Amino acid sequence: MWKALKFCIVAAVILVFAWWVASLPGVFSADIGSYRIDSSAPVALLLLLLLVAILVMLVRVLGGLRRAPGRVAGWRGARRQRAGEVALQRGLVAVAAGDGSGARAAAVKARAALGDTGFVQWLQAEAARLSGQAEPARLAYEKLTRSAEMKFLGHQGLLRESLKAGRLEEAAQQAAAAEAAYPGGSWTREQRLALAVREQNYSAALRLSQSPQARAALAVAASEQAQTPKLALDFAKQAVKADPGSPVALARLAVTLRAMGKERAARKTLQKGWQAAPHRLLAAAWLEPGATALEQAQDAARLAAANPGHVESELFLGQTALAAQLTGEAKRHAEAALKAGNEDGRAAAILAALENRPAPPVRPAWRCTSCQTQSESWYCACPSCGQIGSFMDNASGKAVIKL
Numbered sequence: 101m102w103k104a105l106k107f108c109i110v111a112a113v114i115l116v117f118a119w120w121v122a123s124l125p126g127v128f129s130a131d132i133g134s135y136r137i138d139s140s141a142p143v144a145l146l147l148l149l150l151l152v153a154i155l156v157m158l159v160r161v162l163g164g165l166r167r168a169p170g171r172v173a174g175w176r177g178a179r180r181q182r183a184g185e186v187a188l189q190r191g192l193v194a195v196a197a198g199d200g201s202g203a204r205a206a207a208v209k210a211r212a213a214l215g216d217t218g219f220v221q222w223l224q225a226e227a228a229r230l231s232g233q234a235e236p237a238r239l240a241y242e243k244l245t246r247s248a249e250m251k252f253l254g255h256q257g258l259l260r261e262s263l264k265a266g267r268l269e270e271a272a273q274q275a276a277a278a279e280a281a282y283p284g285g286s287w288t289r290e291q292r293l294a295l296a297v298r299e300q301n302y303s304a305a306l307r308l309s310q311s312p313q314a315r316a317a318l319a320v321a322a323s324e325q326a327q328t329p330k331l332a333l334d335f336a337k338q339a340v341k342a343d344p345g346s347p348v349a350l351a352r353l354a355v356t357l358r359a360m361g362k363e364r365a366a367r368k369t370l371q372k373g374w375q376a377a378p379h380r381l382l383a384a385a386w387l388e389p390g391a392t393a394l395e396q397a398q399d400a401a402r403l404a405a406a407n408p409g410h411v412e413s414e415l416f417l418g419q420t421a422l423a424a425q426l427t428g429e430a431k432r433h434a435e436a437a438l439k440a441g442n443e444d445g446r447a448a449a450i451l452a453a454l455e456n457r458p459a460p461p462v463r464p465a466w467r468c469t470s471c472q473t474q475s476e477s478w479y480c481a482c483p484s485c486g487q488i489g490s491f492m493d494n495a496s497g498k499a500v501i502k503l
């Protein structure tokens with residue numbers, strides 16, 4: 101509606117202007133050399149307007165011609181930029197797909213179009229890495245570390261290459277440089293943590309760990325390698341604080357308390373742990389190494405009293421009775437353990453020993469919750485999958501105590 105109205109108004113203005121021009125009175129005369137031009141005023145006015153229009157068009161054409169070389173260069177630059185971006189995108193996809201030759205071809209095209217930018221350098225490095233060219237990859241990553249924006253990726257690549265080659269010291273340096281280039285990154289922290297565990301530097305690993313189970317496992321490992329009994333006790337306390345239900349942490353705390361001469365506190369810790377959830381590690385820490393088998397059997401009853409009837413209490417009593425050659429007691433407790441649901445072979449092993457039969461297979465005590473690897477020994481980090489704090493008991497539950 102508005103458009104139609106606008107058209108009508110414009111048409112009316114043009115008509116009025118044309119009518120006004122046509123009705124102009126007077127004559128226009130001009131002498132140019134030996135020529136004389138005579139015309140009516142309306143025609144002269146129209147010719148003047150036409151001349152002005154031609155002049156304006158001429159000026160525009162000349163300006164366009166003057167700017168043409170710059171425009172052509174700009175158009176070519178934009179085309180090259182687009183080609184470079186497409187090459188980078190294809191290179192990224194090739195890297196994600198693990199296609200080394202595809203990534204290398206894309207890197208060559210991207211470099212030709214965009215020059216030696218940080219992104220292109222990264223693509224070259226990744227292409228070399230995927231193609232198994234370690235030295236060109238290392239050189240490309242090193243070059244990338246000199247880029248203000250991309251140096252983290254350079255250190256990341258060098259760290260991966262060092263780990264792959266087993267150069268742990270160099271890997272630690274690259275991890276520190278990566279942390280400096282991009283502080284607080286979770287990827288770098290995980291790498292530094294894995295590196296510290298690989299170097300068995302558990303106190304450093306503990307500072308980098310966040311999960312409670314991993315912290316408890318690392319604190320136990322740090323306590324085991326501590327230089328002084330006091331430091332060992334401090335780490336053991338950290339382990340129990342991180343995961344109060346961990347039998348490994350509780351047993352470690354009892355051992356370190358005993359090493360500091362705090363026998364009562366050690367026994368109290370084990371009794372509390374046993375009351376909440378009995379575990380074979382707590383039982384092992386309870387027994388005094390210098391005591392006779394009979395003394396140990398009598399002592400076992402004091403711990404078992406904290407959770408009478410529990411399958412682990414019956415097993416503890418049965419095993420210590422067997423060692424002390426209290427055959428009747430051993431049989432009674434082994435049968436009670438079987439009745440209480442023991443199915444990992446420990447109760448059957450007591451009965452087999454009493455009857456001079458070959459011992460049946462006993463299920464390994466520990467299991468990795470990440471890769472399901474079973475083991476007789478507890479590990480801070482799973483030897484199969486490397487997961488920290490993933491080793492859990494293969495049979496019983498957890499103890500929870502408050503310190």
Ligand SMILES: [Zn+2]
Nearest residue numbers: 468471482485
């Ligand atoms: Zn595992």
